[in-house]
Amino acid sequence: MxxxxxxxxxxxxxxxxxxxxxxxxxxxxxxxxxxxxxxxxxFQRYNLLMPGMTGFAGLENYQYLFSDPALWAAMGNTLQLVGWVLAITVVGGTLLAVLFQQEFAGRGIARVLAISPFFVMPTVSALVWKNMMMHPSNGVLSWVAETFGFQAVDWFSSLPLTSIVIIVAWQWLPFALLILLTAMQSLDEDQVEAARMDGAGPVAIFFFITLPHLKRAISVVIMIEMIFLLTIFAEIFVTTSGGPGLATTNLAYLIYIRALLDFDVGTASAGGVIAIILANIVAIFLVRMVAKNLED
Missing domain, CATH: 1.20.5 (Single alpha-helices involved in coiled-coils or other helix-helix interfaces)
Structure with missing residues (x-):
């Protein structure tokens, strides 16, 4: 048997x-x-503009990249972009999740409107912000500034990286809100009510009950967002093209420049390998962080 x-x-x-x-x-x-x-x-000499120069290059492509100031500027911009967007989306998503958890008239419609920007394509989002919101002459932000007596700001010239951060954060804030609001649904209301009866105020309830409850969800948001934010491309391509200079060039856009503008496939591939290593280091760190939070 x-x-x-x-x-x-x-x-x-x-x-x-x-x-x-x-x-x-x-x-x-x-x-x-x-x-x-x-x-x-x-590891190859492969430039489409110089077809006669081919063969094994060894570590020349990597040596060229690491000696190129553009690589370090791109990595710095990448870290700044990821860090600021994560800070804005996690903090903003947490506060909005707490807000939308409360009962008020039109809450269902407000939730749908708050989440809807996440479903806008990155290219469309970048075009909307470039031509309708941040345009120095006809943009909504310029109109608001002039209405209150301030000078209009040319965002993509004077604050290029900040502009990209705002656009990307606007796209990813609804994602953080969606995950954290879903986690809020499992919060024990009896525990919250007991804390209120013991004299705890809204701030104490947020820091000692709500925030610990959202710890796992926040870890998931950080892990998923960071993986995608390392490869931001469309928003930069549509708005600033990596400029002025290298002010908004991240690692993904630098690889694009080397491959499709300079036609240097070998150097671009070396940059891709560096990006893969960086992404894997980040992924290992994030997986360990999430696993630790799940064990707690």
Missing amino acids: NKTRASGRTVGGLRTLSLQAPAVTLLLLWMVIPLGMTLWFS
Whole structure:
């Protein structure tokens, strides 16, 4: 009897593996082939403008990148962009989640309107902010500034990186709100009511009950957002094209410049490898952070 059951489980397991094998194989090929080609090109002299210069380059592409001030400027801009957007979305998302958890007239409509910017495509969002909100002559922000007697600001010239941070944060704030508001639904109202009866005010309830309850959800928001924020491209391409100078050039946009503007595939591939290593370091750190919060 036991042998029959074991045999049945074995046959069932083999059938399951046979059904999963094509999808798993396709996924591995989808990942391994581009990664392998990127690694191979990163060690080659391959510039489309100089087809005669080919061959194995060793570490020349990496040496060139690490000696290029543009790489360090791009990495600095990337860290600033990720850090500021995370700070704005996590803090703003937490406060908005607490606000939208309260009962008020039109709460359902307000929730839908607050979450809707997340579903706008990045290119469309960037165009709206560039031409309708931050335009130095006809933008809404310029009209507001002039209404109150202030001088209009040319955002993309005088505050380029801040402009990108505002646009990206506007896109990702609804995502943080959605996750944190969902987590708020499981908050024990009896615990909150008991705290109120003991004399706790709104601030004490927020810091000692609400915030600890949202700790895991905040960790998830940080992990997911950081992975995507490392690859921000469309907002920069549409609004500033990495400028003025290198003021808004992040690592993803620098790779684009090297590959599709300078046609230097070898250097661009080396930059891609650096980006992959950086993303994996961040991912390992975030996974450990989330796992630690889940164990608490």
